[in-house]
Amino acid sequence: EEVYRIPTIPEDWIGWExxxxxxxxxxxxxxxxxxxxRTIGKPELLVAYLEWAVGALTRQGLQLQTLPFIRVYEFVGGHVMKNPGMVSLAKLWEGRVYADLGLKEEAEKSRAAAGSLELDPAQEREFEQHIRQREMLRTATAASQQNQGLDGGRTQSAAERNAKPDPWIRILRPxxxxxxxxxxxxxxxxxxxxxxxxxxxxxxxxxxxSNEDELGEGQCLHLLSKLAGLEGHTSxxxxxxxxxxxYTNVFEFWCESCTHLADMMAQEALTVFGGHSLDDATSVLASADDTFGQVLKDKPNLANDITPLRAALRMKAAALTLSNSVRQNSMGSSLWQKAHAEHRAAMDGVCEELSALGGGxxxxxxxxxxxxxxxxxxxEDPAGRQTRLLECLALLDKAEEEARKNCRVSRGANPPPKGGCLAGDRDLA
Incomplete structure (x- = not known):
């Protein structure tokens, strides 16, 4: 029916409600x-898959393809789960997609639709009351446990406190x-x-x-750490x-946390005065790479998750070596030439591994x-210089071919109409 009609090409999802x-x-x-x-038996499971899909597509540079998933997330959150916060979150995601696509007006509209994200006075009172109630419950539980000779603190049972959660399993809750x-x-x-x-x-x-949600506490501290790093407070x-x-060893969180920690430790090492600062920074990145490599060795089925993280760490180390070599004008040094050759070989491996995963x-x-x-x-010799330039041209050709392939995938396979272009092409150019 007309009321159920939805866009059939990626570009038509822009602005569609x-x-x-x-x-x-x-x-x-x-x-x-x-x-x-009636057809959504487990909305929490559907929401988890939608969040994963939006994140995975965004990491691959397929922002346009995230819009259908964001629309479904908005519908499930607003109408099925009755959660206004999820609707605001969907609008924030939507605004981010439009900003990445260069659609400033649409991005501003979506962010405005998300609202101020502030709690109104009634919500603020409810929030403070919840905190007080949880504190009272924790105090009462701690006193009861001390009377029984148990360690006071959190309200979970001893078995729950001592149990180590499986990092490979995500427990879905409301x-x-x-x-x-x-x-x-x-x-x-x-x-x-x-x-x-x-x-x-x-x-x-x-x-x-207050809710004793350890994963939630870990996620909050992780993002606060990112903000501190953004402000230059690496320590x-x-x-x-x-x-x-x-707080938690959940696999997805652990991957993000280790990557960010390695990046911050590398930046901290670079601030130390002395000739070994770069070596310390690259060693930190190499250590994180080895850690991820061990996980991949034990769990080969996680290649799609681990390989891009290892590639990012190696690229960071290679970029640091290259920029520092140029800055210090030490290209003639045998020490720098050796490090340069090692990272160049590492980058060859990165390109091969990413190509095996489909590129992007x-x-x-x-x-x-x-x-x-x-x-x-x-x-120094003309022949060697010519060889390097030819190698550069070959790499640029590969990069251009891969970029064109990414554009075809991200823009959809629909051919443009005769005498015109796909909807939104002018805006997305």
């Missing part, structure tokens, strides 16, 4: 092929308010609104502590990240960095 009539028909429908409470706040804060962080993100994370951390960022890792935006960046490393150090 489900509308009240669309959502009402879906909610009241009893058909098995229509998205409705979506809590502070979990939405954390995701909203992450979206504001990506927008560059550090002040708002820090404010929301402080509130979410307080709520997570504080490292301290916060180490605290975050003590990260492969283009790796090929361009590899091209820079082929251009330098400059060979």
């Amino acid at each position: 489900m509308g009240e009539a669309f959502c009402s028909r879906c909610m009241s429908s009893k058909e098995l092929d229509v998205l409705s409470p 979506v809590q308010e502070h979990e939405v706040w954390v995701r909203q804060a992450e979206a504001k962080y990506l927008e560059g609104d550090s002040k708002k993100a820090k404010q929301m994370l402080t509130r979410a951390l307080k709520y997570a502590k 504080h960022a490292i301290q916060l990240e180490l605290e975050a890792q003590a 935006q990260q492969l283009v960046q790796a090929l361009l960095l590899r091209c820079q490393m082929s251009e330098l150090p400059a060979a």
Whole structure:
């Protein structure tokens, strides 16, 4: 029917809204092929898959393809789960997509639709009351446990406190308010609104502590660590990240945390005065790479998750070596030439591994960095210089081919109409 009509090409999803009539028909429908409470048996599971899909597509540079998933997330959060915060989160994601695509007006509209994300006075009172009630419960539980000769503290049983959760299994629970706040804060962080993100994370951390949600506490501290690193406070960022890792060992969180921790430790090493600062920084990145490599050795099925992280660490180390060599004008040094050759070989491995995974935006960046490393150090003899330039041209051709392939994938396979272009091509150019 007309009310159920949805866009058929990626570009038409830009600016498309489900509308009240669309959502009402879906909610009241009893058909098995229509998205409705009847067909969504486990909304928490669907929301988890939608969040994963949005994140995975964004990391691959396929922002346009995230819009259908964001629309479904908005519908499930607003109509099925009755959570206004999830609707605001969907609008923040949508604004980020439009900003990445260069659609400034649409991005501003989406961010305005997300609202201020502030708690009204009634919500603020409810929040403070919840915190007080949880504190009273924790105090009463601690006193009871001390009377029984047990360690006082958290309200879980001893078995729950001592049990080590399986890092490979994610336990789905009803979506809590502070979990939405954390995701909203992450979206504001990506927008560059550090002040708002820090404010929301402080509130979410307080709520997570009261609910004894260790994963939530770890996520809050992780994002606060990112904000500290963004402000240049690397030592504080490292301290916060180490605290975050003590709360949870969930695989997805652990990967993000280790990557950020390695980056902050590398930056901290670079601030130390002396000739070994670069060596210390690259050693930190190499250590993180080895850690991920051991995980990949034990769990080969995680190649799609681990390989891009290892590639990013090696690219960071190679870029540091290259930039420092140029800055110190030490290309003639045998020590720098040796380090340069080692990282150039590492970049060859990065390009091969990313190509085996299907390429993508990260492969283009790796090929361009590899091209820079082929251009330098400059060979003294004309023949050697010519060989390096030919190698650079070959790498640039590969990077261009991969970039064109990415554009075809991200823009869809629909051919443009005769005498015109696909909807939104002018805006997306």
